[in-house]
Amino acid sequence: MILDELKAAVMDGDAEQVAVLCRKVLDEHLNPVEAVEQGLIKGIEEIGRLWTEGEMFLPDVMMGADALKVGLEILGAELSKAKAAAGDTDRRGRIVIGTVKGDIHDIGKNIVSAMMTAAGFDVFDIGYDQGVDVFVDKAEQVGAQIIAASALLTTTMDEQKELVEYLKSKGLRSKYKVIIGGGPTTQGWADGVGADGWAETANEAVALCHKLLD
Ligand code: B12
Structure with a gap:
């Protein structure tokens, strides 16, 4: 099989x-x-x-x-x-995804990215160990609606909070939906840092993006 x-x-x-x-x-x-x-x-x-x-x-x-x-x-x-x-130009939305600064875990992020692509989103993967400015610069450049940040370490998950704070400081918070995920993160953490969504698996991440863009 x-x-x-x-x-x-x-x-x-x-x-x-x-x-x-x-x-x-x-x-x-x-x-x-x-x-x-x-x-x-x-x-x-x-x-x-x-x-x-x-x-x-x-x-x-x-x-x-x-x-x-x-x-x-x-x-x-x-x-x-x-x-x-197949001429499928009816794209579902643009997503910038990456793993946060200080973190080189990219397996989960790559899976989420692949499933989002499979679901018809335009996905811009900025890789791993990326600062919040890189996420935001890319989102501005490609006209994304969603910024997705992965963190696998308790020492790097603060960067997800930093991403939300950085968007606020640039006056861009309302322009993007921020979603987060990765091993140590939870719905409670996402709510606490002011993210728009959290998902435990790649499938749930896709469903979350559909919901946020509806
Ligand atoms: C593989 C692995 C590595 C590989 C990474 C290779 C790579 N290219 O990614 C290597 C060997 C390099 C590595 C290094 C380290 N690792 Co490591 N690693 C793991 C391991 C075994 C698996 C992680 C993984 O890929 N899981 C599989 C994927 C599919 O799951 P996932 O990432 O959680 O992703 C899913 C969801 O979380 C979600 N998701 C993920 N991202 C996102 C993003 C969004 C937006 C959304 C919505 C959802 C979402 O969807 C995914 C698919 O379903 C874990 C232990 C474990 N069992 O999880 C430890 C683990 C994460 N590592 C750990 C540690 C400590 C380290 C090191 C510091 C070790 C060291 N002393 O050097 C270094 C860190 C280096 C660094 N600066 O980043 C600890 C973290 C502890 C902590 N709580 O902080 C863990 C938990 C192991 C442990 N039990 O101690 N590691």
Whole structure:
């Protein structure tokens, strides 16, 4: 079953095999969203569990993350192309997404970004370890409606608060919907920092964007 093979390839950190399988998904017109959710994400979740339990070591985690990225790039790019070819110009909105300053965790952010793209949003991914000014400059440049910030460390989640404060200081707060997420964050944290929304998973993040732009 290709979904199990995708999961195993991510867990093995085998980027080549992930690429082969993702191309197979496209060639055989299988559902790419399912391949991401039931294959790639399952693999990285298992890696996270094993690492936390001390059963996996850092180099293997990194290889798994790289393999996942290769898969997301192949499936994500094809999803966008397919939409463009079908003349799908009725885009759902523009989103700038990134991981906050001081934080290099980008696996979850990449998944959220891929699922948003799959859902028809125009996604501008600024990468990881990015200051609040970079988020806002990009949003201004591309005319985004939503700014999405990911943080995986208790020491970097304050940057999400900083983002809201920075927008206020520039007189831009009402122009954007700010959504936040990542391991240590909660709905309570999002409410406390004055964000417009929080989501626990990539699917919920997509639903949240639909809701905010309705
Ligand atoms: C992989 C990993 C790494 C990799 C990152 C590789 C990469 N390219 O991302 C590496 C090995 C580099 C790493 C480094 C470190 N890590 Co680390 N890492 C993890 C690990 C195992 C998995 C994280 C992950 O990718 N999860 C899978 C993804 C899919 O889940 P996710 O990120 O939560 O994303 C989902 C949701 O949160 C949500 N979401 C995410 N972003 C957003 C954004 C928005 C807007 C929305 C709406 C939703 C949303 O949707 C996603 C998909 O469903 C976690 C432990 C764990 N089990 O979570 C530790 C963990 C996060 N790391 C931790 C630590 C301490 C570190 C280091 C400081 C270790 C060190 N001493 O060097 C460094 C930090 C370096 C830095 N400056 O950032 C701690 C954090 C503790 C804390 N509370 O602060 C954790 C929890 C491990 C632990 N139990 O101690 N890490």
